[in-house]
Amino acid sequence: MDSFQETVFKLKKYWADRGCVIQEPYDIEVGAGTMSPETFLRVLGPKPWRVGYVQPSRRPADGRYGDNPNRLYKHQQLQIILKPTPKDVIEQYLGSLEAIGIDLSKHDLKLEEDNWESPTLGAWGIGWQVMLDGMEITQFTYFQQCGGIDLDLCPAEITYGLERIVSFLQGKESVYDIEWAPGVPYSDVRYFDELQLSVYNFESADVDMLWEALKRHEAEAQRLIDLYKTVEDPAEKRRFPLLGAYDQVLKCSNLFNLLDARGAISVTERVGVIARVRKIAVGVAQAWVDQEPFRTMKEVA
Amino acid sequence: MLPFLLEVGAEEIPDWMIPAALEQLGKDFQALLDSNKLGGRVTRTDGTGRRLVLWAEDLIERQADSEEVVSGPPKAANPNAVAGFAKKNGVSVDDLKVETTAKGEYYTFRRQVAGRATAELLAELLPELIQKLYFPKAMFWTGKGGPKFIRPIRWIVALLGETVVPFELAGVTSGAETYGHRRLGVRGPIPVTIANYEAELEKNFVIVASAARRAKIEKEVAALGSAQTDAKLLETLTFITEYPAAILGGFDASYLTLPKEVLTMVMRFHQKYFAVNAADGTLAPNFIAVMNIPDDPEGHVVRGNERVLRARFNDARFFYDVDQKRTLLDRVSDLANVTFQAKIGSYLEKTTRTVALAQELGGELAAEAAYLAKADLTTEMVKEFTDLQGIIGGLYIAAQGGKPEVAKAVYEHYKPLSMEDSIPSTATGQAVALADKIDTLRSCFAIDMIPTGSKDPFALRRAAQGVVKILVEGELTPSLQELSAGDAKLEEFFVERVKHYFREVKGYAYDEVNAVLAVGWADLKDVALRLEAVKAVRPTPNFEPVAAAFKRIKNILTQAGTLPDGAPNASLFNEAEAGVAAAAQQAAIKDGGYPAQLERIAGLRPAIDHFFDQVLVNDPDPAVRDNRLRLLNQLINEFSSIADFSEIVTK
Numbered sequence: 001m002d003s004f005q006e007t008v009f010k011l012k013k014y015w016a017d018r019g020c021v022i023q024e025p026y027d028i029e030v031g032a033g034t035m036s037p038e039t040f041l042r043v044l045g046p047k048p049w050r051v052g053y054v055q056p057s058r059r060p061a062d063g064r065y066g067d068n069p070n071r072l073y074k075h076q077q078l079q080i081i082l083k084p085t086p087k088d089v090i091e092q093y094l095g096s097l098e099a100i101g102i103d104l105s106k107h108d109l110k111l112e113e114d115n116w117e118s119p120t121l122g123a124w125g126i127g128w129q130v131m132l133d134g135m136e137i138t139q140f141t142y143f144q145q146c147g148g149i150d151l152d153l154c155p156a157e158i159t160y161g162l163e164r165i166v167s168f169l170q171g172k173e174s175v176y177d178i179e180w181a182p183g184v185p186y187s188d189v190r191y192f193d194e195l196q197l198s199v200y201n202f203e204s205a206d207v208d209m210l211w212e213a214l215k216r217h218e219a220e221a222q223r224l225i226d227l228y229k230t231v232e233d234p235a236e237k238r239r240f241p242l243l244g245a246y247d248q249v250l251k252c253s254n255l256f257n258l259l260d261a262r263g264a265i266s267v268t269e270r271v272g273v274i275a276r277v278r279k280i281a282v283g284v285a286q287a288w289v290d291q292e293p294f295r296t297m298k299e300v301a
Numbered sequence: 302m303l304p305f306l307l308e309v310g311a312e313e314i315p316d317w318m319i320p321a322a323l324e325q326l327g328k329d330f331q332a333l334l335d336s337n338k339l340g341g342r343v344t345r346t347d348g349t350g351r352r353l354v355l356w357a358e359d360l361i362e363r364q365a366d367s368e369e370v371v372s373g374p375p376k377a378a379n380p381n382a383v384a385g386f387a388k389k390n391g392v393s394v395d396d397l398k399v400e401t402t403a404k405g406e407y408y409t410f411r412r413q414v415a416g417r418a419t420a421e422l423l424a425e426l427l428p429e430l431i432q433k434l435y436f437p438k439a440m441f442w443t444g445k446g447g448p449k450f451i452r453p454i455r456w457i458v459a460l461l462g463e464t465v466v467p468f469e470l471a472g473v474t475s476g477a478e479t480y481g482h483r484r485l486g487v488r489g490p491i492p493v494t495i496a497n498y499e500a501e502l503e504k505n506f507v508i509v510a511s512a513a514r515r516a517k518i519e520k521e522v523a524a525l526g527s528a529q530t531d532a533k534l535l536e537t538l539t540f541i542t543e544y545p546a547a548i549l550g551g552f553d554a555s556y557l558t559l560p561k562e563v564l565t566m567v568m569r570f571h572q573k574y575f576a577v578n579a580a581d582g583t584l585a586p587n588f589i590a591v592m593n594i595p596d597d598p599e600g601h602v603v604r605g606n607e608r609v610l611r612a613r614f615n616d617a618r619f620f621y622d623v624d625q626k627r628t629l630l631d632r633v634s635d636l637a638n639v640t641f642q643a644k645i646g647s648y649l650e651k652t653t654r655t656v657a658l659a660q661e662l663g664g665e666l667a668a669e670a671a672y673l674a675k676a677d678l679t680t681e682m683v684k685e686f687t688d689l690q691g692i693i694g695g696l697y698i699a700a701q702g703g704k705p706e707v708a709k710a711v712y713e714h715y716k717p718l719s720m721e722d723s724i725p726s727t728a729t730g731q732a733v734a735l736a737d738k739i740d741t742l743r744s745c746f747a748i749d750m751i752p753t754g755s756k757d758p759f760a761l762r763r764a765a766q767g768v769v770k771i772l773v774e775g776e777l778t779p780s781l782q783e784l785s786a787g788d789a790k791l792e793e794f795f796v797e798r799v800k801h802y803f804r805e806v807k808g809y810a811y812d813e814v815n816a817v818l819a820v821g822w823a824d825l826k827d828v829a830l831r832l833e834a835v836k837a838v839r840p841t842p843n844f845e846p847v848a849a850a851f852k853r854i855k856n857i858l859t860q861a862g863t864l865p866d867g868a869p870n871a872s873l874f875n876e877a878e879a880g881v882a883a884a885a886q887q888a889a890i891k892d893g894g895y896p897a898q899l900e901r902i903a904g905l906r907p908a909i910d911h912f913f914d915q916v917l918v919n920d921p922d923p924a925v926r927d928n929r930l931r932l933l934n935q936l937i938n939e940f941s942s943i944a945d946f947s948e949i950v951t952k
Contacts, residue, residue, distance in 0.1 A: 068619060070612045085442060087455065087472075090312060094483065104484040108592035108602045110541055111350075113315035115438065126440040126452070128313060133605025134572055134590060142442055142453075154441045168605065173612075266638050 004166045004180040007100050008054060008078065011160065014099045015052040015080055018092060023053035028247055029254040032057050032118075033079030033159055037246055040121065042081065043143050044285060045292045046152045049083045054162065058254065060261035063198035066191050069174030073197050074190075076162040083155030085142065093140065093158055097132075101169060108133050116141045120253055120277045122148035122285070125157065137165050147285020201261045210262070214255040218276060221248035225283035228291075238294040246284045252277050303419070303462040305341065305357040306495045308479055309431055310456035313350040316540035318451060322434050323348055326355050329430050337426070338364055339419050347511055349543045352479070353434075354509060356495075360461065364416030373397065373408035383408055420461050424468040424475075427459060431470060443471055456480060460495050481505025482543050485594065506544040506595065515539040521547035522589050528575035529565075537573060542593040550574075550607045554586045556614045559621060560696045566686050567613045572606070620681035628701050629694060632676040639678055642759070645744045648675045654744075655736045662777055663732020670710035670733045673698060677711075691715040717767050720806045724771045731775040738764040739784050746791045765798040772825040773802070780823035799825065803832060813839070816948035820941050831943045834895030839949075843903035848949035850909045851940075854933045855947045857918055861930050869931035873924065877915035878932060884908035889939055902940050 002010070012022050026036035033039060033055035042049045055077050063073030082089060090111075094104060111128035116139060118124070125141035139159040143151050163175045163186075172178050176187035224245035231237050256273055259265050265273060307330070314322070323346040331343045334357065341360035348354045373386035376399050387394045390410050397408045436451035448454075448471040459466040459475040468475050478490035479502060486505030493501050499509050508514050518538055522528045525547055538545060556564065561584045568574040574588040590606050597603055636648035645651070652675050659671035677683045677694035686693070695712020699705065706729055713725035714733040725731045741764050745751070752761050768784070771777070781799070785792040799822060803814045809832050817831045838844050858864060874882060885908075888901040918933070920926045940946070 064619075069615065071616070084444065085453075087453075090483075105594070106597075106599060106601050107605070108590075108594055108597075109484065110593055111313035112541065113313075126438065133602045133609070134574075135605060135609040142440055144440060150445050153444050168608075171608075173608065266640075 001170055001179070002101065003182055004162070004178050004186065007166050007169060008076075008162065010100050011078055011096055012052060012054075014096045015050075018050075020050040020052040020080060020082075023051055025053055025055045026250075028250045029058050030055060030250055031059055031253060031257055033077040034118065034123065034157065035121065035250060035253065036079070037243060039079060039081050039157065040123075040146060040281075041243075041246065041285070041288050043083060043146050043151055043153075043155050043157075044149060044289050047083075047292075047296075048153070049081060049155070052078065052080045054078050058257070060197075060201040060257045063194065063201055063261070065198040066176070066187075066194035069176065072163065072175060072190075073194050073201065078160040078162055080158040080160075081155050082158070084153040085156040089156050090140075093130075093138070100165070102132070111140070114139065119274050120256070120281060121146065122278050122282045127157075132168065135164060135168060137161055137168065147288075148282040149285055149289060201258060205258055205262050207259065207262055207264045210255050210259050210264070214252055214259070214273075217248045217251040217255065218280060221245050221252065221280040221284065224248070225280065225287060228287045234294050234297065237291055238297065240287075240291065242284055242287050242291060245280075245287070249277065249281050249284055252280065302340070302359045303362060304495050305355075305360050305423075305462075305466075306458060306460045306498060307355045307427070308456075308458035308498075309353045309454060310458070310480060311351060311353070311450065311454050312452040313541075314353075314436075314451050316350060316537050318436055319348055319350065319353070319540045320536075322353055322436065322451075323355075325434055326353055326430075329433065330355055330357065333426055333430060334360065337422055339422065347509055349507065349509065349511070349514075350541055351483075351543065352507075352509070360419055363418050364422070366416050367414045369412045369414050371410045371412055372400075372402070373410065376406035376408065378408075386410070420464060420466050423459070423461065423466045427466065427475075428468050428470040431457075447471065456490075458493065458498075460493075463494065481507050482593075485544070508544055511539055514542060514545050518542075518545050518547060518591055521545075522575055522591070525549040525589050526577045526585065526587055527580075528577055528589050531569060531575055534569060534573060534575065538591040541573075542591060544593060544595055545591050546595050546597075547589050547591050548597050548603050548606075549577075549587060549589055550603045550610070551587050552607065552610055552614060556618070557584060557586060559614065559617055560693075562689060562692050562696065563617050563621070563682065563686065564614070566689055567610070567617060570688070571613060572610060574606075574610075616685070617682070620685055624680045624682055624697065625700070629673050629676045629697050629703075630701075632679045633672060635679045636675055639675075642744070642748075642750075644748045648678060651675065651740060651744070655733075655740045658736035658740060659732050662735055662779060663729050666704070666706055666729045667710065667732035667736070669704070670707040670714070670729060671736055673703075673707065674711050674714050674733055674737060717770050719763070720766060720770065720802075724767075724774050728776040731771050731777055735768060735771055735777065735779075735784075738768050742768070742791060742794075743786060743788065746788050746794070751790060751794070761794075762798065765795060766802060769795070769798050769802045769825065770806075773829050778824060778826065781825070782823060796822070799828070803828070807832070809836060812948055812950040813944075816944040816946060819945035819948050820943070831895055834899050835944050837896050838899040838903060841900065841903055843906040844899070845949065845951045847903050847906050847909065848946040849951040850906070850913070851937065851946040852949075852951070853913070854937055858930065858934055858937065864930055864934050865927040867931060869928050869935060873928045874932075875916070877912045878929065880908045881905070881912045881936065882932060885936055885939060895943055899943060902943075905936075905940075 016022050023038055026038065030036060036055055038051050038053060056074050057077050058074045060073060062071050064071045086092065098104060110131045112131055114127060114129040116125050116127060123146040125143040127141035129136045130138040130140055137160065141157045143155050143157055145151060166178050167175055170178055176185065176191060178186040180186050180189045224241065228240050228242065231240055256277055327343045327346040334341045339360050341357050343355060343357045345356045346354065371390060374382045384394055386408060387397055392410060397410050399406050400409045432448060439449040439451055441447050441449055442453040454471050454473050457470065457473055457475040458477060458479050460477055465475060465477050477492055479493050481487055481491055481502060482505055491501055491505060502509055515535060518535060526549060564584060565576045568576045568588050574590050577585040577587040577589060579585040588610065592602050633652065636652055639648040641648050641651045652672060656668050656671045660668035674694060677690060677697060680693060682693045683690050691714050692712055695708045698708040698711055706727060709727055710730040710733045713730040714737055716722055716725050716734060725734045741759065742761055745759055745761055750759065781795045782792060785795060800814055803809045804811055813832060813835050817828055817835060822828050871882065884905050888905050891898065918926065918929045920929065
């Protein structure tokens with residue numbers, strides 16, 4: 001039986017062998033692997049890109065104080081982006097399951113319609129949830145739009161729910177019983193994250209501070225987006241910190257999730273806040289596409 | 302004569318879209334054969350999530366040669382025009398003929414058109430035919446501006462007899478090779494012919510015939526236990542598998558303490574399992590799953606599914622326990638934070654309005670139920686299982702010691718969910734259901750949120766249809782005019798729904814519905830009875846002639862303009878008029894219900910026929926004329942309480 005980390009190594013190796021750059025996780029809090037700039041920004045434009053990374057994904061509202069065997073505040077997603085999508089992409093994906101020891105001739109695998117949409121990112125795609133013996137183990141999406149922009153190459157996004165896959169492989173009833181490394185259970189590695197951050201997210205977070213922080217990060221993102229529009233010099237455009245602006249978007253998205261978990265956003269306000277985050281996400285995406293030709297030009301001597 | 306086979310191989314197409322796509326494929330291909338005079342007929346379409354397949358037979362190899370008649374200028378035209386016409390068609394003037402048409406003599410040219418090879422035509426037309434298949438949500442996969450389809454197309458088999466019909470679509474070249482089950486049988490391409498196509502696929506774990514897959518599932522499910530009938534789930538499983546097989550799994554009986562509605566919802570909708578009944582009709586601690594592989598000898602699939610279901614049930618138990626920490630009554634005030642609609646306000650405001658309405662319609666108990674009806678929207682269980690709204694509320698009220706009648710009313714207050722669904726079973730439940738729907742309708746109409754065409758985000762048509770069904774089938778009798786509370790647009794909307802209900806749901810002819818509604822629709826139960834009577838008496842020999850006579854009378858009265866007041870004077874009657882008056886007196890007896898009354902009205906026929914044979918209403922003597930108009934007017938008024946017969950369309 002492979003440990004959690006061994007399974008992750010095998011999957012990374014599998015995709016590295018198929019031309020993916022293996023990245024480390026992005027270092028700002030995100031709710032899903034899609035939000036990392038390795039996906040959100042790289043899927044835009046005509047440039048091919050293949051990448052894989054494990055992204056710890058924070059969903060404050062899903063926290064259960066470490067009590068629930070299947071729900072986590074933070075879970076690990078293995079995110080694969082294949083741009084453009086190879087014709088045998090599903091074959092390749094099935095091969096990755098076999099590479100971690102799942103004999104698909106003895107298990108029931110189904111691709112069930114599940115179209116993905118993220119209103120805060122102005123992104124959507126068409127695809128499936130991959131069901132293995134009745135459990136959803138992967139979200140497979142053909143990206144159609146991101147940041148409100150139609151995608152030139154429609155990349156495939158494969159998102160593995162690592163805890164689910166490994167608890168399946170190890171036959172564990174509880175996520176916390178998964179063996180992370182030989183002799184080290186998942187609970188030793190992550191239990192206190194789950195407990196303490198559930199307490200923080202649901203009970204202790206200072207709501208006024210969160211609102212204030214949301215406002216300031218939003219303003220910073222908007223300031224940069226507006227400023228970019230005024231830049232005309234190609235060399236200045238090329239070095240303009242849109243990636244800095246995007247970090248602000250990610251901060252806002254996480255702050256929104258925290259406020260939501262804290263019960264601080266009424267249903268009426270919710271739509272409005274989502275629209276605010278979406279506005280800056282779309283603003284950065286549009287600027288990023290505009291910047292593409294300047295990024296690809298040779299550095300001015 | 303050649304057979305034809307087309308298989309469009311794709312990545313997994315959503316199960317529910319497949320039957321419609323196959324139907325269109327068959328129709329469109331038949332139309333293509335017909336319009337290109339290729340002979341042949343589509344004999345079958347079928348498929349799975351990974352293949353849409355069409356079979357046709359008796360195609361001709363090549364279109365027949367044909368002659369196309371091109372008409373040119375009239376015989377009398379300027380020779381230059383004639384020469385121009387010849388040149389345009391690439392022939393000399395000598396090749397033209399003069400032909401006589403209905404409009405005169407014209408130059409014509411008869412062009413000989415050689416028939417084209419069927420394979421060549423198909424190669425040209427099939428890509429468009431495939432791309433024109435309609436799917437609710439299509440996608441790009443080769444990139445922006447590329448072909449669109451429901452999911453990426455990965456291979457195409459197109460065979461006319463033994464030869465490939467060659468074409469390319471989305472970078473895929475048609476051929477004579479298919480693919481089997483994703484993980485069983487041959488991994489690579491499998492060469493097929495039209496004759497061995499299905500057999501080769503079956504060897505490779507694909508049952509192409511959906512009927513055979515459905516039958517296999519039904520048979521195996523029945524063998525495993527007393528599964529709850531679930532036609533929709535059966536369809537889903539038929540089209541989500543290529544080689545289905547059923548397995549029986551179990552769960553710990555301790556979960557049976559959770560509401561069976563929740564357990565069933567998890568099994569049916571989240572896990573696509575059949576729920577199983579025990580011998581006594583209660584829920585058994587079992588489920589039946591359908592896999593996409595032939596068997597599970599080592600029990601991997603059963604164990605995996607059992608594990609997943611356990612986790613799901615644990616979640617449900619967690620939600621249930623958390624929810625019990627506060628009663629539903631305590632939760633009502635939280636509805637202030639739940640928006641019903643931005644411009645209309647919160648669910649708490651809606652609740653207040655609904656309570657008042659429910660009180661009016663169903664009294665104290667209905668008001669009590671209406672107060673609690675929406676509180677379950679704040680529970681974890683309804684946040685997780687939205688479709689259980691109302692049901693969860695009812696269950697929680699019962700579990701928290703509430704009145705059984707209130708619990709039942711809340712449980713059923715979203716009913717009827719469709720025209721096939723039943724209405725709430727108690728008068729209290731009907732009052733709450735009516736109050737809830739009426740409030741939604743009034744509130745939305747008040748801010749001009751009125752459904753148009755396919756736009757009906759708040760499902761107002763369904764709400765209004767539900768109101769109609771409850772009024773017809775239930776115990777309460779408020780009129781729709783009262784319920785519309787003076788909103789003319791809402792009243793009009795209701796009339797449409799009433800018509801729809803009696804026509805589409807109950808199957809009455811549109812003229813019967815118009816005739817009955819024309820004389821009043823305040824009491825829908827009465828409308829239903831009157832319609833039933835009209836339908837029953839309509840086929841009798843006298844009914845339609847009398848209806849025609851009534852129409853004639855109505856026309857006469859309309860043309861007469863202002864009608865004279867008062868009752869007819871019997872002393873002025875001639876024999877025919879007296880006959881009608883006497884017959885009318887007989888027919889006016891009100892006993893025996895609507896069918897008997899209608900039969901008596903139909904029985905007026907001989908007297909009325911005789912009247913029109915003998916009498917000219919527009920008599921030169923104004924006194925006689927007015928008396929006749931009075932008689933006819935009385936007749937119409939007397940016999941128009943069941944229906945306005947002049948609305949009946951007679952042959």
